[in-house]
Amino acid sequence: MAKLKIGAKAIVYPNPVVLIGAQVDGRPNYCLVGDCALAGVRWPLVMVSLHEEHWTTRGVLTERAFSVNIPSFDLLEAVDACGQVSGREVDKSSLFTTFYGEMETVPLIAECPVVLECRVVGEILREKRHVFLGEVVQAHIEERFLVGPPGRRVVAGLAELDPILYGSDDRYCRAGDPVAASGTPGAKLVATLRARRESLTDPGRGRGS
Amino acid sequence: MAKLKIGAKAIVYPNPVVLIGAQVDGRPNYCLVGDCALAGVRWPLVMVSLHEEHWTTRGVLTERAFSVNIPSFDLLEAVDACGQVSGREVDKSSLFTTFYGEMETVPLIAECPVVLECRVVGEILREKRHVFLGEVVQAHIEERFLVGPPGRRVVAGLAELDPILYGSDDRYCRAGDPVAASGTPGAKLVATLRARRESLTDPGRGRGS
Numbered sequence: 001m002a003k004l005k006i007g008a009k010a011i012v013y014p015n016p017v018v019l020i021g022a023q024v025d026g027r028p029n030y031c032l033v034g035d036c037a038l039a040g041v042r043w044p045l046v047m048v049s050l051h052e053e054h055w056t057t058r059g060v061l062t063e064r065a066f067s068v069n070i071p072s073f074d075l076l077e078a079v080d081a082c083g084q085v086s087g088r089e090v091d092k093s094s095l096f097t098t099f100y101g102e103m104e105t106v107p108l109i110a111e112c113p114v115v116l117e118c119r120v121v122g123e124i125l126r127e128k129r130h131v132f133l134g135e136v137v138q139a140h141i142e143e144r145f146l147v148g149p150p151g152r153r154v155v156a157g158l159a160e161l162d163p164i165l166y167g168s169d170d171r172y173c174r175a176g177d178p179v180a181a182s183g184t185p186g187a188k189l190v191a192t193l194r195a196r197r198e199s200l201t202d203p204g205r206g207r208g209s
Numbered sequence: 210m211a212k213l214k215i216g217a218k219a220i221v222y223p224n225p226v227v228l229i230g231a232q233v234d235g236r237p238n239y240c241l242v243g244d245c246a247l248a249g250v251r252w253p254l255v256m257v258s259l260h261e262e263h264w265t266t267r268g269v270l271t272e273r274a275f276s277v278n279i280p281s282f283d284l285l286e287a288v289d290a291c292g293q294v295s296g297r298e299v300d301k302s303s304l305f306t307t308f309y310g311e312m313e314t315v316p317l318i319a320e321c322p323v324v325l326e327c328r329v330v331g332e333i334l335r336e337k338r339h340v341f342l343g344e345v346v347q348a349h350i351e352e353r354f355l356v357g358p359p360g361r362r363v364v365a366g367l368a369e370l371d372p373i374l375y376g377s378d379d380r381y382c383r384a385g386d387p388v389a390a391s392g393t394p395g396a397k398l399v400a401t402l403r404a405r406r407e408s409l410t411d412p413g414r415g416r417g418s
Contacts, residue, residue: 001319003349005310010253010345011323012246012277014225014367014374014384037221037246039258043336044219047256049248068221076388081395081402090402101214110210114220124331124342127252133333133340136219140212147378157378158223165223165374169356169366171387172394175223178380179285185381186290193290193299 017164017172019082019096020048021067021107022059028093028107031056032083034166036068044136046118052128055087060120060132068116068134069096069109072162073174078111079164080172102138113142113161226373226381228291228305229257230276230316231268237302237316240265241292243375245277253345255327261337264296269329269341277325277343278305278318281371282383287320288373289381311347322351322370 015034022029031054039045046068050057060066071079078095085092097110101117108115118134125131145161146153155161158175165173224243231238240263248254255277259266269275280288287304294301306319310326317324327343334340354370355362364370367384374382 001306001351003319003324004352004355006348006350006355008253008345009348010247010250010255011279011325011348011350011364012225012227012255013279013323013370013372014223015247016221016223016225018221035247035249035256037256037258038219038224038244039340040244040260040336040338041219043338044217045258045335045338045340046219046221047244047246047258047340049246049254049256051249070220070222073388076394077398078395080389080391080393081398084392084395084399085402090406092402094402095398097210110212114222115212116220122333122335122340124333124340126254126331126342126344127249129249129252129254131248131254131256131331131333131340131342133335135335136217139215139218139220141215141220142210143213146213146215155220155377157380158374158376158382161222161376163222165367165384166391167367167370167384167387168364169387170391171366172389172391173367173387174385175374175376176383176385178376178378178382179282180289180381182289182375182379182381183293184289185285186287186293189286189290189304190293193294193301193303197299 011168013168015166017166019069019109020056021069022056023063023105023107024055024059024087028098029056029059029087030082030092032079039133046134047131049129049131052130057130063105064120065103065106066118066134067106067108069112070114071112071164073164075111076164101140113145115140220377222377224375226288226375228278228318229265230278231265232272232314232316233264233268233296237307238265238268238296239291239301241288248342255343258338258340261339266339272314273329274312274315275327275343276315276317278321279323280321280373282373284320285373310349322354324349
């Protein structure tokens with residue numbers, strides 16, 4: 001467990017591979033990022049960090065809105081291509097089929113199984129990075145990825161959605177099969193922690209009372 | 210590709226499983242989140258969203274600093290337990306071995322292969338969610354996860370680091386083996402896009418001049 005200090009380096013993994021969409025100069029553009037995550041569920045929030053030089057950033061700043069498009073692995077060729085060139089250089093909208101939802105200026109990718117329309121509700125600018133906090137206005141999902149009985153359908157797991165993962169070694173990989181449900185592997189340990197607390201706060205129990 | 214609208218729902222996947230650490234009332238505490246991502250590499254930034262009711266949030270707000278601890282799959286039992294109980298309820302510091310690095314008030318987890326010490330450099334508060342932007346002060350990594358020749362060592366891939374992934378179906382899974390290097394799958398498509406642009410902007414080329 002001994003560690004080396006390697007300086008001020010940002011390492012977080014796995015990185016989700018998502019395409020951030022925005023209307024730039026009246027044209028849809030998409031940008032490949034790994035700098036995106038959930039930021040809230042009950043109040044539906046997502047956060048994304050975009051470099052100020054990304055062509056897409058220009059659109060987000062103007063429209064105060066963006067889309068999060070989550071590709072599946074079968075889109076790897078187009079997704080990887082999208083990450084290699086800038087919309088400043090070529091028209092990337094031909095890589096995907098664009099459609100629009102509730103918000104007229106938020107382009108969405110038809111080929112992605114899950115897409116989110118977001119409006120910007122918060123922002124931090126730091127060292128050429130714009131961190132945008134987006135509130136989800138509408139989520140769109142392919143029906144085959146909603147599973148469970150009618151009326152109680154939920155979003156499918158990673159094995160079905162087959163997202164693209166990205167590592168610090170600049171390589172893409174798939175998600176493996178599910179191993180355990182949340183709350184299961186640690187259940188016994190939680191019981192032990194709680195019992196320890198009870199024996200501390202209620203000494204009577206420890207003496208059989 | 211036809212999609213259903215499912216309302217204002219935040220869905221981003223895969224979620225990285227990380228433990229956010231902070232000193233709360235003088236004691237280390239760790240909080241399991243999936244709401245964390247890279248926010249910059251050249252300038253090393255990470256972003257995390259914490260609910261205001263998390264015990265750890267209290268420490269981050271007081272100390273203006275936090276740690277990002279990335280567990281490997283063999284820590285699943287303790288990691289899952291950490292996500293089931295609050296530091297308000299039990300002392301979770303016993304789940305892991307704590308050490309300190311450059312910053313005296315940022316607890317780090319010895320069992321995690323990668324840990325980052327961060328200071329808060331930006332913040333958004335929205336709907337009970339604190340989005341903290343952290344600048345990495347120091348990264349620590351187990352030496353066995355630095356690969357490559359001396360002097361040019363880089364961080365290992367997902368298959369070696371074996372992080373815990375989390376899906377929208379509340380299940381944990383592993384990362385699979387690497388499939389392709391960034392820049393490879395889309396190379397041909399990029400060449401096609403560029404050629405199309407050239408034939409548009411330099412019509413002479415198309416006529417053999």
